[in-house]
Amino acid sequence: MRRLGIIGYGNIAAMLCDVLATDPNLDLELVSVLARPGRIDHATEALREKALNIAPEVDFSESVKAFLDDAPDLVVECATHHAVRDSVPALLRAGVETVIASIGALADAEIEAEIAASARAGGTRAVLVPGAIGGIDALAAAKIAGIESVTYTSRKPPAAWRGTPAEDILDLASLAEEAEFFTGSAREAATAYPKNANVAATLALAGAGFDATRVRLIADPAAPGNIHEYEVRSNAVNFTMRLEGKASPDNPKTSVSTVYSIAREILNRAAPIAV
Ligand SMILES: NC(=O)c1ccc[n+]([C@@H]2O[C@H](COP(=O)([O-])OP(=O)(O)OC[C@H]3O[C@@H](n4cnc5c(N)ncnc54)[C@H](O)[C@@H]3O)[C@@H](O)[C@H]2O)c1
Structure with missing residues (x-):
């Protein structure tokens, strides 16, 4: 390459x-x-x-x-x-x-x-690319075995939901404790919250699909950053993932891990052993 x-x-x-x-x-x-x-x-x-x-x-x-x-x-x-x-x-x-x-x-x-x-x-x-999320290898392998359910929860500080429909549901500025403001399919989540769609879409495509993947969106004043959690039940393996994304210094909406995930994809093509 x-x-x-x-x-x-x-x-x-x-x-x-x-x-x-x-x-x-x-x-x-x-x-x-x-x-x-x-x-x-x-x-x-x-x-x-x-x-x-x-x-x-x-x-x-x-x-x-x-x-x-x-x-x-x-x-x-x-x-x-x-x-x-x-x-x-x-x-x-x-x-x-x-x-x-x-x-x-x-x-x-x-x-x-x-x-x-x-x-x-x-x-x-x-x-x-897995991007901001991880565990996609296990999820995509579980898909081959047959998936029972995938539930993804996105938990972010209230300010991270500004400029989204969450503003019409919650008073983000005065939120004192965590509030779930959306539950639905990955397709509904990606459509209503396009700026936050990447992770839900990645999980859906790797696993149970856009309509069967469940999504919960939460504004949480105690969240230390963008938290991605998901639970998988399948015929091969059951597992739970929790990732605490660190914001990129120049764009707080982008987790830095996304950059490293893309770099891995490129460097695996140049390395003698790809992992
Ligand atoms: N998969 C993931 O987990 C994940 C995580 C974070 C960001 N992303 C996505 O990665 C993308 C880039 O993120 P970013 O933080 O670098 O955003 P950014 O806004 O800093 O940069 C995007 C750049 O693309 C340019 N651009 C826009 N439309 C273009 C077009 N049609 N052709 C060529 N260039 C165009 C813009 O001018 C800008 O320079 C976004 O779509 C974002 O949603 C994915």
């Missing part, structure tokens, strides 16, 4: 370059960045220096066609749900394996179907 494509040039892309720069196994000749049309100057300013720490050549494009001209071996999407819908299918159809971080986009059944059809047509695959 010598030519890495990155869609997006925000918090995750910048941190990812810093993390990749520390690994001696990675031997890239090119980093190619796909920016939103009209935003190439902003992208260049934000990322060029960091990307030059991981490859001698860095190129920026604002169309998928120009991006494909750079012939990336692997593309990492860390932009937005819109980028998954608008850019990823064409990459897959061109046979380029693509790692997706904005997994909440696949809560839309049409987008999920389009991603699958495009990967099949291109003879490649879309890889969904």
Whole structure:
């Protein structure tokens, strides 16, 4: 893997370059960045220096066609749900394996179907990273054995739910104790709370599906950060996971573990033993 494509040039892309720069196994000749049309100057300013720490050549494009001209071996999407819908299918159809971080986009059944059809047509695959969550290996294996239930609870400080429909249900500013404000399926959660959809969508896709995966959303003034808990009952294994995400310094909505999860996916392709 010598030519890495990155869609997006925000918090995750910048941190990812810093993390990749520390690994001696990675031997890239090119980093190619796909920016939103009209935003190439902003992208260049934000990322060029960091990307030059991981490859001698860095190129920026604002169309998928120009991006494909750079012939990336692997593309990492860390932009937005819109980028998954608008850019990823064409990459897959061109046979380029693509790692997706904005997994909440696949809560839309049409987008999920389009991603699958495009990967099949291109003879490649879309890889969904665990991102902010862990234990996806055990959950996806349990899916093969048969799952009875998956229940996911997202617990965040009240301020983290600002700008979501939780504001219409709770007085977030004066909340003195934990309050559950949503229970429903992963599809309902991802639709009503799209900015918080990634983890619910990842669990749904790995396990019981969008309609059978249960989701609870909680605002908790005592939460030390973004807490993800889930319980799995299956024919192979029953387990409970609890992860306390640490917020990324530049974007409190993004858990730093997401950056390391994407880095692992890339570095596993460069390492002699993948784990
Ligand atoms: N899977 C997970 O657990 C997980 C966790 C955290 C974040 N995420 C997702 O990762 C994505 C990136 O997160 P971030 O913290 O870097 O966000 P960010 O807002 O800091 O950066 C996103 C960048 O993408 C650019 N962009 C937007 N639309 C684009 C397009 N169509 N093409 C190319 N670039 C485009 C933006 O201008 C911005 O620079 C988000 O969609 C977020 O939901 C996933």
